[in-house]
Amino acid sequence: MRIPLIAGNWKMNNNIHESISLVNNLIQLSNDFNNNVEVLVCVPFTALYSIRKLLNSSNIKLGAQNMHYDEKGAYTGEISPLMLKEIGVEYVIVGHSERRQYFNETDESVNKKLKSSINFAIKPILCIGETLEQRERKIEKITVENQIINAFKDIKAEDAVKVVIAYEPIWAIGTGKTATSEEANEMSSFIRNVFKELYNEELAKQVIVLYGGSVKGENASELMNQTDIDGALVGGASLSAEEFIRIINFNQQYEKVNKEIL
Numbered sequence: 001m002r003i004p005l006i007a008g009n010w011k012m013n014n015n016i017h018e019s020i021s022l023v024n025n026l027i028q029l030s031n032d033f034n035n036n037v038e039v040l041v042c043v044p045f046t047a048l049y050s051i052r053k054l055l056n057s058s059n060i061k062l063g064a065q066n067m068h069y070d071e072k073g074a075y076t077g078e079i080s081p082l083m084l085k086e087i088g089v090e091y092v093i094v095g096h097s098e099r100r101q102y103f104n105e106t107d108e109s110v111n112k113k114l115k116s117s118i119n120f121a122i123k124p125i126l127c128i129g130e131t132l133e134q135r136e137r138k139i140e141k142i143t144v145e146n147q148i149i150n151a152f153k154d155i156k157a158e159d160a161v162k163v164v165i166a167y168e169p170i171w172a173i174g175t176g177k178t179a180t181s182e183e184a185n186e187m188s189s190f191i192r193n194v195f196k197e198l199y200n201e202e203l204a205k206q207v208i209v210l211y212g213g214s215v216k217g218e219n220a221s222e223l224m225n226q227t228d229i230d231g232a233l234v235g236g237a238s239l240s241a242e243e244f245i246r247i248i249n250f251n252q253q254y255e256k257v258n259k260e261i262l
């Protein structure tokens, strides 16, 4: 069974003080959380240690937004999987489009990071997705397929299933434009097909596929209740505890909307 995952990616926002305050708000409101959803916050490196201590008394998981693939070495300014492990980081985002676009993240480094995070038992969230130009040229599926094939090079099925996929159409990130629930579900279903071809049908059914790109409280329930979408990678809206909780509780809204319709 695929447990829904709602992951907040704070990106380069919140100093330590602001991070503590946001997480304290989340913890205070966590009694209201949808119990069937796994909740994760991916915070800046500088806040990881303080937030780890706060989260110890909660069910909220802790993630990092990037890591180097080597465990140590002469890589000035980088953070290793061992360092993340030492703090108790459970998840790491790999290959976010902003890292591919601004920091020369390549398919090759993404592949190395996936292997390394699996090796260190840090669950990777692999981001894939097409640009607006690629969608307009109708090459969004082949783009996403190639990203998967390259990212999973030499990764065995028993490890591949540990990777969470986040489908994030780049044109929907931080723009207020969301893919329609049909577009997002169609791509998520296509992603499962790629895994079926690359590995097997069982793995294709098991892999967790998130949607990311301007997810908010108001659109979460429709997106999350699509057959092939298992949750969300949330940027801007995860910076507000109230808005993030609206997303976490997408099912309650969905049930409420359905009851109102009935």
Ligand SMILES: O=C[C@H](O)COP(=O)(O)O
Residues within 6 Å of the ligand: 009, 096, 168, 172, 173, 174, 175, 176, 212, 213, 214, 215, 233, 234, 235, 236, 237
């Ligand atoms: O990692 C999160 C995504 O880039 C989505 O960001 P957004 O929700 O601000 O569009």
